[in-house]
Amino acid sequence: MSEVPVPVLQVDGLVKHFPVSRGIILRRQVGLVRAVEDVSFEIARGETLALVGESGCGKSTTGRLVLRLMDPTAGSVRFKGEEIATLDKGALRRLRRHMQIIFQDPYASLNPRMTVGEILAEPLQVHARRYPHQFSGGQRQRIGIARALAVNPDLIVCDEPVSALDVSIQAQIVNLLQNLQQCFGLSYLFIAHDLAVVKHISDRVAVMYLGKLVEIADKKTIYARPLHPYTQALLSAIPKPDPSLRTRRVMLQGELPSPFNPPTGCRFHTRCPHAEARCATEEPKLREAAPGHRVACHFFETLPAPIIVARAGAAKGKFAERLAAFEAAKQTRTSAGQ
Numbered sequence: 001m002s003e004v005p006v007p008v009l010q011v012d013g014l015v016k017h018f019p020v021s022r023g024i025i026l027r028r029q030v031g032l033v034r035a036v037e038d039v040s041f042e043i044a045r046g047e048t049l050a051l052v053g054e055s056g057c058g059k060s061t062t063g064r065l066v067l068r069l070m071d072p073t074a075g076s077v078r079f080k081g082e083e084i085a086t087l088d089k090g091a092l093r094r095l096r097r098h099m100q101i102i103f104q105d106p107y108a109s110l111n112p113r114m115t116v117g118e119i120l121a122e123p124l125q126v127h128a129r130r131y132p133h134q135f136s137g138g139q140r141q142r143i144g145i146a147r148a149l150a151v152n153p154d155l156i157v158c159d160e161p162v163s164a165l166d167v168s169i170q171a172q173i174v175n176l177l178q179n180l181q182q183c184f185g186l187s188y189l190f191i192a193h194d195l196a197v198v199k200h201i202s203d204r205v206a207v208m209y210l211g212k213l214v215e216i217a218d219k220k221t222i223y224a225r226p227l228h229p230y231t232q233a234l235l236s237a238i239p240k241p242d243p244s245l246r247t248r249r250v251m252l253q254g255e256l257p258s259p260f261n262p263p264t265g266c267r268f269h270t271r272c273p274h275a276e277a278r279c280a281t282e283e284p285k286l287r288e289a290a291p292g293h294r295v296a297c298h299f300f301e302t303l304p305a306p307i308i309v310a311r312a313g314a315a316k317g318k319f320a321e322r323l324a325a326f327e328a329a330k331q332t333r334t335s336a337g338q
């Protein structure tokens with residue numbers, strides 16, 4: 001019997017609380033910001049898992065916890081089977097070269113006082129005499145990718161890597177990331193709020209709301225049959241000029257609550273169009289709806305049929321244009337490879 005390969009990344013019950021203190025002379029802790037709460041997922045070799053949700057939902061914090069750029073409050077992060085949540089500094093440094101990050105803002109993440117040669121030369125000792133400000137946004141992001149790749153990693157956390165770039169450049173960078181994944185068998189944790197980019201690049205999608213995972217499934221299932229009301233709302237918000245589709249948009253009430261004082265029970269109950277009394281008191285667990293498809297909602301089996309959005313041939317407007325740009329980049333890549 002063949003052995004099941006160990007996932008590149010296994011995250012189990014990850015928690016991050018930030019203490020909140022008040023007072024000038026006598027500072028005292030008055031509470032906790034519950035940024036990440038009991039998050040679990042895994043990523044296989046060569047796989048892209050997209051982590052999506054509104055800003056402030058904890059997805060970037062999760063990315064930094066995975067790389068141990070900050071210490072978790074609780075939970076386990078295993079990289080190729082090795083626990084990293086408790087590694088000492090020396091062992092962590094040795095492991096870090098296998099786990100890299102690409103940041104959202106390629107300008108802010110490159111040291112403006114170092115030449116690009118110096119940035120890349122940290123691991124490679126290459127020569128290049130220009131500074132980051134002498135490059136365009138797309139070029140700077142390519143430098144960020146080169147820096148991440150320079151140490152031959154297995155896992156790259158891509159934290160909104162294209163959201164600061166022009167649409168045309170976004171397609172090129174996404175195309176480059178996919179090319180590199182094929183060449184080197186890279187695994188990506190792709191943090192994004194842009195569902196067009198996610199639809200193009202991901203294999204599976206995990207949806208976060210206020211620090212918790214609410215749904216996880218393969219990309220096709222999430223886009224065709226979202227079961228959690230929050231996922232349905234996110235997908236229904238993709239711009240569609242077709243009036244019959246627009247009337248079916250799920251409108252969320254109010255703002256994202258503060259993770260300092262999250263709602264009891266289901267964290268989504270203050271905005272959920274299907275909330276019932278039980279939702280305010282009892283927290284739903286992630287339950288399996290189908291193999292590989294897990295949902296944290298008490299009532300997902302009995303909710304109204306989900307809105308089908310962005311299915312093949314149905315996407316219109318800017319979303320469709322974006323998808324077309326990504327497809328064109330993919331075609332170029334395929335032709336170049338022939």
Ligand code: SF4
Pocket residue numbers: 228229230266267268269270272273274275276279284296297298299300
């Ligand atoms: Fe909505 Fe209740 Fe399901 Fe939460 S558990 S998503 S509030 S129906």
